[in-house]
Amino acid sequence: MTSETFASPEDLNTAFLVDQYGTYERLHKIGPIHRVKTSDGVHAWFVTSYAEVRRLIGDRRLVRRRTDAEGAHYALPAPPPLTSSVLCQDPPAHTRLRKHMNKAFSVARVDAMTPRIQEVATGLADDLERGTVVDFMAEFAAPLPITVIAEVLGIPETDRHGLRTWGDQILSMDPAQMQQGGAQMNQFLMALMAEKRANPGDDIWSEWMATPDGGGAPLSTEELLGMGYIVLLGGYDPSARAIGSCVLALLSDPAKMELLRDNMELIPRAVEEFLRLYSSNHSATPRFATESIDVAEVTIEAGDVVLLSIAAADRDPAQFGTPNAAEFEGPNGRHIAFGLGPHYCPGAELSRRQVAISLETIIRRLPDLRLAAPPADIDLRESYFIRTPNVLPVICP
Numbered sequence: 283m284t285s286e287t288f289a290s291p292e293d294l295n296t297a298f299l300v301d302q303y304g305t306y307e308r309l310h311k312i313g314p315i316h317r318v319k320t321s322d323g324v325h326a327w328f329v330t331s332y333a334e335v336r337r338l339i340g341d342r343r344l345v346r347r348r349t350d351a352e353g354a355h356y357a358l359p360a361p362p363p364l365t366s367s368v369l370c371q372d373p374p375a376h377t378r379l380r381k382h383m384n385k386a387f388s389v390a391r392v393d394a395m396t397p398r399i400q401e402v403a404t405g406l407a408d409d410l411e412r413g414t415v416v417d418f419m420a421e422f423a424a425p426l427p428i429t430v431i432a433e434v435l436g437i438p439e440t441d442r443h444g445l446r447t448w449g450d451q452i453l454s455m456d457p458a459q460m461q462q463g464g465a466q467m468n469q470f471l472m473a474l475m476a477e478k479r480a481n482p483g484d485d486i487w488s489e490w491m492a493t494p495d496g497g498g499a500p501l502s503t504e505e506l507l508g509m510g511y512i513v514l515l516g517g518y519d520p521s522a523r524a525i526g527s528c529v530l531a532l533l534s535d536p537a538k539m540e541l542l543r544d545n546m547e548l549i550p551r552a553v554e555e556f557l558r559l560y561s562s563n564h565s566a567t568p569r570f571a572t573e574s575i576d577v578a579e580v581t582i583e584a585g586d587v588v589l590l591s592i593a594a595a596d597r598d599p600a601q602f603g604t605p606n607a608a609e610f611e612g613p614n615g616r617h618i619a620f621g622l623g624p625h626y627c628p629g630a631e632l633s634r635r636q637v638a639i640s641l642e643t644i645i646r647r648l649p650d651l652r653l654a655a656p657p658a659d660i661d662l663r664e665s666y667f668i669r670t671p672n673v674l675p676v677i678c679p
């Protein structure tokens with residue numbers, strides 16, 4: 283491996299937009315780590331092999347807060363509440379915030395939410411207009427996780443209309459849009475905080491605003507804003523993408539759909555395979571090296587930016603028998619779509635449940651659902667971070 287992996291470092295984004303998965307195949311043949319320049323002009327190390335991503339993702343020498351790594355200059359292009367959220371913190375601040383997060387999305391809590399997730403999914407499936415082309419993202423994949431996360435946070439139905447638009451703006455990677463969406467989300471969360479302070483409810487937001495059980499300092503306004511941001515964005519966008527991508531994959535492959543329809547017990551495995559193939563972030567949150575770290579023949583220097591490509595790792599032929607195809611039976615390795623280590627996604631269980639319920643509900647209640655455009659014509663939102671259907675035209679006769 284050398285720093286000449288790409289003809290010019292700018293190629294990272296271009297290569298992705300042209301052929302993301304082909305790019306990974308090429309990178310896997312070259313080596314585990316590559317020198318790149320991202321679309322926002324940052325020179326970084328891009329780690330692609332499963333073994334190295336897995337090793338580095340929990341490595342304490344790689345930190346999230348730029349100020350924790352001397353010489354690091356890159357500022358994450360995201361609004362401040364997000365950059366000061368749990369996602370971009372290191373211990374001890376991270377540990378304190380994670381306790382609240384873990385409690386909120388424990389398996390027991392997700393179990394308790396499951397009947398309601400099923401009820402919302404059934405309602406959305408039954409309400410899908412028949413005999414005409416509809417956008418599955420707008421009619422099912424987005425409203426399901428938005429409804430669930432809004433209910434978890436105690437956001438009244440009448441106040442939810444802006445959430446998807448602001449979330450999409452914040453995740454657009456376009457500075458003007460990010461600022462606009464960020465400002466609206468800020469305003470919304472500040473108002474929600476004031477409302478919950480005056481009228482606490484039986485919801486996680488009210489729980490986070492109260493003094494923690496057993497004492498300790500309550501979360502500050504800045505910390506609460508960060509929690510609200512990351513949970514609204516994390517709770518909606520990746521789950522909507524996962525549901526949309528799963529449905530696109532199944533509707534594009536009638537044999538696989540048939541297999542699942544006849545063997546519903548394979549759904550949990552199908553969910554894991556679709557998460558591996560389509561939901562893994564192309565890059566995890568940027569990390570900064572606090573000291574030099576050797577990876578293959580390369581030395582990452584203190585202050586360097588490191589991008590761990592979970593999506594590349596999850597398609598590494600050294601780890602997966604069928605790296606680019608879903609395998610519903612037999613062994614096929616363990617994916618890391620939800621990350622690993624201290625920053626492991628606290629919403630993993632909730633997402634798995636929502637995706638599995640979505641698939642099951644569609645198979646049972648919308649057995650004739652089909653794509654209303656050839657798979658190659660589906661409009662995708664792509665960046666060096668994520669890949670997802672923007673609009674998913676479907677029709678149910």
Ligand code: HEM
Pocket residue numbers: 368369370380383387512513516517518520521524557561562563566567568592618619620621622624625626627628629630632633
């Ligand atoms: C398919 C759906 C999802 C995927 C693929 C996903 C993926 C991830 C990944 C890879 C990370 C770690 C990032 C890193 O180490 O740089 C992460 C962190 C996080 N996710 Fe998710 N996520 C999903 C759904 C959710 C949901 C539903 C929630 C909220 C309930 C959520 C909340 C978070 C939070 C708060 C973090 C930051 C954790 C920390 O830094 O300690 N995610 N997610």
